[in-house]
Amino acid sequence: MAGDAYTGIRRRKQTPWTVKFGDAFVSRMIAVGGIGTIAAILLVVIVLVGTALPLFRSPSLGPWRSIPVASDSNQAEPEPYRHFGVDENGLMLWGMLPSGEIQVRGIADGKLLKSFPLDLPEGTLVTASNLSIDRSTLSVGLSDGTVRTARIEFSSTLISPQSLPPSVKISQDAPLSTDGQRVYQWFDDNGVRQASVNEIQWSTAKKLGDSPVVCLDYLPSDSANLLSAKSESAVLAVVGSELVLARVETTQNRLTKKLTDKVTLSVCDLQIRTADARPLQVVMLNGQGHGVVVWPNGTLDRFALDGPKPRLVESETVAINCSITYATPLLARQTLLCGLDDGRLQGWMIARPTNNSSNPNGASDASSQGFRLTLAHEMDLGSRPITFISSSANSHVAATCNDENEIAMVFVTTNTVLYQEKVSGEQLLQQLAFSPNSQSLIAVSDGAYAIGSLDLGHPEATVKGYFGPVWYEGHNYPKYIWQSSAATEQSEIKLSLVPLVFGTLKATFYAMLISVPLAILTAIYTSEFLSSQTRGRVKPIIELMASLPSVVLGYIAALVIAPLLQEHLMSVLLGLFVVPMTFVIAGTVWNLLPVEKLVRLQYLRLLGLLACMPIALLMTRLLAPVCEHWLFGGDILNWVGTKQGSAVGGWFLLLVPLLTLGVCLLLLGPLSEWQRAAASRRTQRGFALYSLAKICILIGAIVLAAWGTGAVLSALGLDLRGHLFDSYQDRNALLVGFALGFCVIPIVYTISDDALQSVPQQLRSASLGCGATQWQTTIRVVVPSAMSGLFSAVMIGLGRAVGETMVVLCAAGNTPLMEFNPFNGFKTLSAALATELPEAAKGSTHFRTLFLAAVLLFFMTLLVNTLAEFVRIRFRKRSSQL
Secondary structure, eight states: OEEEEETTTTTSOOOOOOHHHHHHHHHHHHHHHHHHHHHHHHHHHHHHHHGGGGGGGEEEEEEEEEEEEOOOTOOOOOOSSEEEEEESOOOEEEEOOOOOOOTEEEEHHHHHHEEEOOOOOTTEEEEEEOOOSSOOOOEEEETTTTEEEEOOOOOEEOOGGGGGGOOOOOSSOOOEEEEEEEEEEEETEEEEEEEEEEEOHHHHOOOOOOEEEEEEEOOOOEEEOOSSSEEEEEEEEETTEEEEEEEEEEEEEETTTTTEEEEEEEEEEEEOOSTTOOOOOOEEEEETEEEEOOOOOOOEEEOSSSSOOEEEEEEEETTOOOOEEEEEOOGGOOEEEEEETTTTEEEEEEEOOSOOOOTTOOOOTTTTTTTTEEEEEEEOOOOSSSEEEOOOSSSSEEEEEEEEEEEEEEOOOTTTEEEEEESSSOOOOOOOEEESSSSSEEEEEEEETEEEEOOOTTTTTTHHHHOOOOOOOOTTOOBOOOOOOOSTTTSEEEOOOOOOOHHHHHHHHHHHHHHHHHHHHHHHHHHHSSHHHHHHHHHHHHHHHHGHHHHHHHHHIIIIHHHHHHHHHEEEEEEEHHHHHHHHHHHHHHHSSSHHHHHHTGHHHHHHHHHHHHHHHHHHHHHHHHHHHHHTTTEEEEEESSOOOOOOHHHHHHHHHHHHHHHHHHHHHTTTHHHHHHEEEEEOOHHHHHHHHHHHHHHHHHHHHHHHHHHHHHHHTTOTTTTTOOOOOOOOOOHHHHHHHHHHHHHHHHHHHHHHHSSSSSHHHHHHHTOOOHHHHIIIIHHHTTHHHHHHHHHHHHHHHHHHHHHHHHHHHTTTOOOOOOSSOBBHHHHHHHHHHGSTTSSSHHHHHHHHHHHHHHHHHHHHHHHHHHHHHHHHHHHHHH
């Protein structure tokens, strides 16, 4: 339909279908875009959380499967093994009989595959035995005072099904078969695993003494050169009532293959702790440097093994009125696990105490080289005595059992109980063992054997391991450490996220400390004190800074700024104080001009301030050598890295900014009315002279107060070196603050300037009309009105700094340190993700931990933005009341 409008032009009274279609299409596209954005963010969160969530899955132990052990034709029933183990694929079980004979059986049917007897002289018996942590090396002590060793190794190859012997019948339904001395495992129609045991040979007997060997520990060490293969091993044994250390150097000639042993013995007497004079165990820790004799009554005697003979350096008691029921070393042999009769599991380490206290047992620190046996770990596993402890060969996980058939698996590093259950059955559990790949657990009870599939998951992934102090091996107290790679397989990775979070916050702090004052003050100046024409030229230049790629800024900081900062460190630190003071003094001197000239020359004010910059830099350059000589003995880099010289310089660096900030807060707060009263009693020129004198007096007072307080604190022995200040690194927090601040300044400036411009002009006019100066109007009217926008600018800049990657990757040094020192490096969450994620094995603890770090970084940013929104709304409500 059509009708006449009031203008006389005939118009349609219905909306065209094209307009309706366009409105509907655009509104739905906006809805789809919004929902899609939210869905994409949620999808990212789901992927991150889904990848990190398996870290906290509890370990699982599958159903037990009995391993039949058929008796030999000459035996009524099988003899129990003293030590046992399985091959890496879980196909063969080996065991050592009390006579020293080693038997190898197939796990599927228990059939004896091969036997390796230990040839002993008539009347000689096995009196002690030891099995290495990886369950591959056996050592036995004999009644004639000799020791012999053997290494157990298996071979595994893949063959085609066509290569199988005719007697082997194997299929998917019957995946295991034994033929002769080999075990065959079915994969598919294209592959079969063939496993066998290598020939086991006992070493020649090494004489340690004339008495029977009571207990022993064997530690091999491999080394080689081009002409001959040499291996150095050590045996620590209790022979009678003596402690004997045997160092064995075995040389194999590459031409003749002949082995030659050279044995060096060192002997010392034991202090008898029990009536039967039989220690429970003897263990070598920290390589071959220390030996510990474990007595059943709860006494640990530590011997130093680095001298001509073992010497007792200390004795410790595990607990009052408790006895030790079992003891064994943990992986890497830096922790001694002791099971007590009250159900506790303790981990003892040899550490250097933080305080060099004397040994209460009479051994001097000089004899023990400052080391002490220290109780580092303790876990309560029930109330019954622990009867056996087995250590994993892949991680710091240990399995225990007690006299009530309760199995427990613990991650010793973080004192975490991973798994605990009571095994049903009437037979008492006697031994436990991990398979070489820790994917199975073997249990022994009265000669019966059972194997269960084991999934340890990620034992290192605990809340305490990520966010709490952990006592790692080789350290003298619990620490926060991020070390995602280890030099050896026995070393433990350290995945504390606290150093990465600390590094992220440290980078953010220094970046915001440098960028926020500059950006906001620049925004205030360009918005309130510059003409619109000049502001239109300055603002695009500052915003152009945001177009520079962060990777370029990072490389410029690392390759260009870092050497200059190291060479002119004193000038930079002094310039942070001198340059602002120069601008303040220049502004005060400008006010000495007559009022009519101030108005007429207003357009020259910016040029005058810019002309002050070279003056400030020149003053900094001239004063830097004087201050460096006066405060830091002429070399600030040497001063921060050593304890030489006075501690006054460090206190001066700390107190000057704090005192300056305190004075500014006093002048703008409690003393503002007094200043207003002083201004009203003076002329314009008089007040300018008064302000200039006041500034000079305050600068002098701040310098003298900082120096005097620093001198007093230094005289009291207080020094910031080693705490706030430490050795200088060319990649440090100060460098990151400059580079990252350059990235943050454009964002904070743009949003702050827009917020200030959005304040209604009527408020400014009303304030100026009431007699307020332009500065008073800015501070008391404009800034409070724009506070919500200013805070949003700071929070957005904070989020930008938290998530920055390339700048901190190039300029921070990537050292996960937890120090407030502005002169050393750090590592952030984003830098860890960028450098380590491409190299982390998929599905590993390290890989999933990096995704957990990404989740943490995401929620840190979310928290900052949420907080910013809440504060922004509050400020907006307050400013709406103006």
